[in-house]
Amino acid sequence: MSDPMQEIMASFFIECEELHEALLDALQSMADGEHDDETINVAFRAVHSIKGGAGAFGLDDLVGFSHQFETVMDACRSAELSITDDLVQLFLRCGDMLSDLIRCSRDNEPCDTEASQNLIDELAAYAGAETHDEPEIDFQPMTLALDELDNSDDAPGAFDPDNLPDLPPLGDLPPLDTEPSAVGPAVLTVRFAPEPELYESGNEPLYLLRSLADLGDVEVTANLSAPTDIGALATLGKRLSWTARVETDTPPSAIDEIFEFTTGLCELEVSAEKPPTPAEAVGPAETATPDPVQAAVVPSTPGQEPPAAAPSPTKAPAETSGKAPAAAKANNSGSQTVRVDLERIERLVNLVGELVINQAMLSQSIVDEKIPPNSIVSAGLDEFMQLTRNIQESVMMIRAQPVKSLFQRMSRIVREASAAVDKSVKLVSEGENTEIDKTAIERLADPLTHMIRNAVDHGLEPTDVRLAKGKPRQGEIRLAAAHRSGRVIIEVSDDGGGINREKVHSIALSKGLISEDAMLSDSDIDQLLFLPGFSTADKVSSLSGRGVGMDVVKTQITSLGGRVAIESTPGVGTKFTISLPLTLAVLDGMVVTVASETLVVPLNSIVETLSLTEKDLRPVGPDQRVLCVREKFVPVLDLGRELGYRDALSVSKGAIALLIAPEDGALVAMLVDSIEDQRQVVIKGLQESYGRVRGVAAATILGDGKIALILDPSDIAQSLSGLKFEPHLDEAS
Amino acid sequence: MSISVLAVDDSRTMRDMIALALTPAGFEVELAEDGQHGLEVLDDIAPDVIITDINMPRLDGFGFIDAVRARSDTKSTPILVLTTESSADLKTRAREAGATGWIVKPFAPDKLIRALKMVSG
Numbered sequence: 001m002s003d004p005m006q007e008i009m010a011s012f013f014i015e016c017e018e019l020h021e022a023l024l025d026a027l028q029s030m031a032d033g034e035h036d037d038e039t040i041n042v043a044f045r046a047v048h049s050i051k052g053g054a055g056a057f058g059l060d061d062l063v064g065f066s067h068q069f070e071t072v073m074d075a076c077r078s079a080e081l082s083i084t085d086d087l088v089q090l091f092l093r094c095g096d097m098l099s100d101l102i103r104c105s106r107d108n109e110p111c112d113t114e115a116s117q118n119l120i121d122e123l124a125a126y127a128g129a130e131t132h133d134e135p136e137i138d139f140q141p142m143t144l145a146l147d148e149l150d151n152s153d154d155a156p157g158a159f160d161p162d163n164l165p166d167l168p169p170l171g172d173l174p175p176l177d178t179e180p181s182a183v184g185p186a187v188l189t190v191r192f193a194p195e196p197e198l199y200e201s202g203n204e205p206l207y208l209l210r211s212l213a214d215l216g217d218v219e220v221t222a223n224l225s226a227p228t229d230i231g232a233l234a235t236l237g238k239r240l241s242w243t244a245r246v247e248t249d250t251p252p253s254a255i256d257e258i259f260e261f262t263t264g265l266c267e268l269e270v271s272a273e274k275p276p277t278p279a280e281a282v283g284p285a286e287t288a289t290p291d292p293v294q295a296a297v298v299p300s301t302p303g304q305e306p307p308a309a310a311p312s313p314t315k316a317p318a319e320t321s322g323k324a325p326a327a328a329k330a331n332n333s334g335s336q337t338v339r340v341d342l343e344r345i346e347r348l349v350n351l352v353g354e355l356v357i358n359q360a361m362l363s364q365s366i367v368d369e370k371i372p373p374n375s376i377v378s379a380g381l382d383e384f385m386q387l388t389r390n391i392q393e394s395v396m397m398i399r400a401q402p403v404k405s406l407f408q409r410m411s412r413i414v415r416e417a418s419a420a421v422d423k424s425v426k427l428v429s430e431g432e433n434t435e436i437d438k439t440a441i442e443r444l445a446d447p448l449t450h451m452i453r454n455a456v457d458h459g460l461e462p463t464d465v466r467l468a469k470g471k472p473r474q475g476e477i478r479l480a481a482a483h484r485s486g487r488v489i490i491e492v493s494d495d496g497g498g499i500n501r502e503k504v505h506s507i508a509l510s511k512g513l514i515s516e517d518a519m520l521s522d523s524d525i526d527q528l529l530f531l532p533g534f535s536t537a538d539k540v541s542s543l544s545g546r547g548v549g550m551d552v553v554k555t556q557i558t559s560l561g562g563r564v565a566i567e568s569t570p571g572v573g574t575k576f577t578i579s580l581p582l583t584l585a586v587l588d589g590m591v592v593t594v595a596s597e598t599l600v601v602p603l604n605s606i607v608e609t610l611s612l613t614e615k616d617l618r619p620v621g622p623d624q625r626v627l628c629v630r631e632k633f634v635p636v637l638d639l640g641r642e643l644g645y646r647d648a649l650s651v652s653k654g655a656i657a658l659l660i661a662p663e664d665g666a667l668v669a670m671l672v673d674s675i676e677d678q679r680q681v682v683i684k685g686l687q688e689s690y691g692r693v694r695g696v697a698a699a700t701i702l703g704d705g706k707i708a709l710i711l712d713p714s715d716i717a718q719s720l721s722g723l724k725f726e727p728h729l730d731e732a733s
Numbered sequence: 734m735s736i737s738v739l740a741v742d743d744s745r746t747m748r749d750m751i752a753l754a755l756t757p758a759g760f761e762v763e764l765a766e767d768g769q770h771g772l773e774v775l776d777d778i779a780p781d782v783i784i785t786d787i788n789m790p791r792l793d794g795f796g797f798i799d800a801v802r803a804r805s806d807t808k809s810t811p812i813l814v815l816t817t818e819s820s821a822d823l824k825t826r827a828r829e830a831g832a833t834g835w836i837v838k839p840f841a842p843d844k845l846i847r848a849l850k851m852v853s854g
Contacts, residue, residue: 004753005753007749008746008749008750008753011745011746011749012745012746015744015745015746041788041790042790044788045743045788045789045790048788048817049743049744049746049747049788051817052744052746052747052817052838052839053744053746053747055817055838055839056746056747056750056838056839200831201828201831201832201833202809202810202811202812202831202832202833202852203811203833203834203852204811204852207850207851207852207853208851211850211851258851260834261833261834261835261851261852264828265828
């Protein structure tokens with residue numbers, strides 16, 4: 001069994017992520033002008049909990065930082081410090097730093113202590129300048145004693161199993177079952193006279209006196225001289241008192257520790273008959289065995305002793321499984337969630353994939369066996385298919401997560417990027433609760449980061465240019481997510497100057513990416529940005545010039561089965577639209593044949609299917625045809641030729657045109673020989689084995705066990721856009 | 734007879750740590766996520782001692798202690814406040830709210846155990 005402390009620590013870091021998310025949420029609300037108590041409280045609590053947990057694991061950097069962070073936030077909470085925009089911006093930067101510190105602690109990496117210290121100093125300046133001098137918060141863990149009574153020199157302690165025996169304050173009060181400390185025996189006289197309030201606080205004189213027996217031999221006498229009318233206790237004030245004579249090796253501070261909770265609720269006098277000799281080390285004293293308390297009014301017997309002191313919990317890992325039911329119980333009545341290892345879900349997803357394939361095979365054999373569609377078997381299969389689809393959707397929903405965490409990361413990118421290029425930028429996000437596959441969220445982080453950096457660096461004009469154009473000083477980047485017709489759409493837009501098409505065109509020319517005579521529409525030019533090696537930056541800036549172009553962004557998104565489109569209006573801004581399939585595992589496809597090859601075309605890319613003859617096609621060049629669809633001409637692509645299955649365009653009898661609407665809008669007709677079926681197919685990635693293949697999104701296994709390629713129609717349609725298109729293999733990754 | 738403890742803390746890490754410290758030592762541990770949840774748990778069980786955090790959503794530690802002290806079945810139940818701050822002010826507030834004692838986070842398991850035994854007998 002793994003170490004329970006390790007498990008708790010792992011769970012702490014997961015909790016940290018959640019807390020950090022809550023923190024950023026609250027800070028964002030504050031940035032938007034919500035300064036109500038609860039918002040500040042949520043932010044404060046998040047940092048406070050991170051600090052609490054970090055302290056338990058001895059993560060000093062994290063503790064130190066979150067402590068200062070929390071202190072300033074606490075000042076805001078108690079309205080000692082007013083919340084200004086600058087302060088919220090500082091909080092946001094601190095939130096980013098906190099995230100770094102958490103990650104470094106988790107991965108055991110060194111963190112940027114200088115940056116962290118700078119922020120601590122900035123925070124301290126706020127705390128020092130505007131709050132009155134708060135007493136230094138004593139972050140000395142493991143002390144029970146009141147500050148004024150406790151003069152021990154506690155080390156900042158963690159719940160570190162290796163260091164448990166080294167806890168200095170324990171020297172003051174030996175645990176129930178350990179050897180006494182190295183201090184000579186002394187006789188202490190303790191007079192204890194509770195105030196009535198003591199009884200109301202839940203403290204119990206009996207237990208307190210009994211605790212004295214843990215220190216050594218005890219003799220307790222009750223002072224019964226006062227009236228013993230119990231009913232009158234509350235009104236008569238203190239009447240009952242006890243005197244205990246304790247023979248112990250421990251210093252008098254141990255007594256104070258026992259009575260710590262009663263400070264102010266009783267009169268307590270401790271006097272020593274023989275002063276302890278602290279420096280004198282003596283061996284373990286056999287006399288330390290606690291005896292029952294001998295007292296008139298304290299019926300203490302060994303049998304009533306509390307359960308034996310616990311062994312250090314980390315030394316008994318096997319027993320700790322007992323915590324699970326308790327924790328589970330709490331979960332039942334609390335939030336209705338359960339944590340599941342991602343691996344288990346993956347297995348479920350894979351099994352559902354197998355189920356879909358099996359079902360396809362089954363329906364294939366029903367066709368092969370010529371079983372009539374109205375038979376019981378066929379009806380049963382229909383139901384089976386419906387259930388499979390429901391299961392598949394439910395399984396995918398398990399993996400779905402709101403894009404919020406992703407968007408939150410982007411707000412950090414905007415902050416950092418805008419600071420780097422000295423622009424004022426505001427990030428507006430919409431549709432944060434749109435759910436998307438967890439894998440997609442992780443894999444979108446890189447491309448989105450790059451797009452956001454680009455938008456800040458290239459998209460938005462410098463401040464002086466903006467002002468000259470009469471635009472608001474602060475640039476705006478919009479990040480929006482939504483579900484649209486079975487796909488997830490993520491838009492990244494800016495209100496900058498739009499794409500400088502002239503510049504893009506000339507760069508593409510100079511780099512030989514396009515030919516001189518290519519007739520390119522505006523949208524064609526915009527597409528050039530996605531070509532490998534393209535960069536419009538005059539100089540490579542530290543920000544977006546990291547050797548990653550938009551082509552990499554496109555590749556990353558394509559690998560998720562997604563597409564990215566670009567839309568730009570000069571002077572108004574640029575918008576990138578990422579469209580992703582809802583699931584990464586299964587898609588609805590149209591099974592078609594082309595030159596005797598079976599292919600799958602994603603159903604959601606097909607607008608319409610038309611049966612056609614050679615007559616419907618009109619030549620517009622030696623090699624190019626268009627199709628007249630309701631008096632509009634649509635360029636034609638013969639899939640067979642485009643994919644290299646045949647040389648010449650040929651329209652076989654019964655050929656069918658699939659009208660495809662790629663992301664950039666213009667319709668394309670793709671010719672196929674016939675349509676076989678329409679069904680769900682399980683996506684089997686090809687990238688790992690073959691790298692990215694132009695025009696091919698993935699592969700699948702059909703009901704008859706054959707493998708078919710799943711096409712990427714948008715990619716294929718690009719061959720018409722005037723860009724160079726060769727159905728070749730990109731270099732394998 | 735084992736001592737039963739209700740620990741109320743909004744941090745899962747802290748709840749886990751408390752359970753890990755106390756369960757092997759023979760305590761029966763019930764956990765709750767905030768004051769409100771803690772009160773719900775008290776409808777079902779009567780713990781020998783209660784541990785509570787202060788900063789919590791919905792119902793914070795002070796509100797929770799008030800409510801616990803207002804109930805006839807728990808008005809004398811010992812309550813230990815778990816706090817990261819050992820400032821005298823916080824202790825005074827905890828005391829005024831009706832707490833029995835306090836534990837400074839992060840706690841050493843044996844210290845927590847001793848404090849629990851001290852207040853619950």
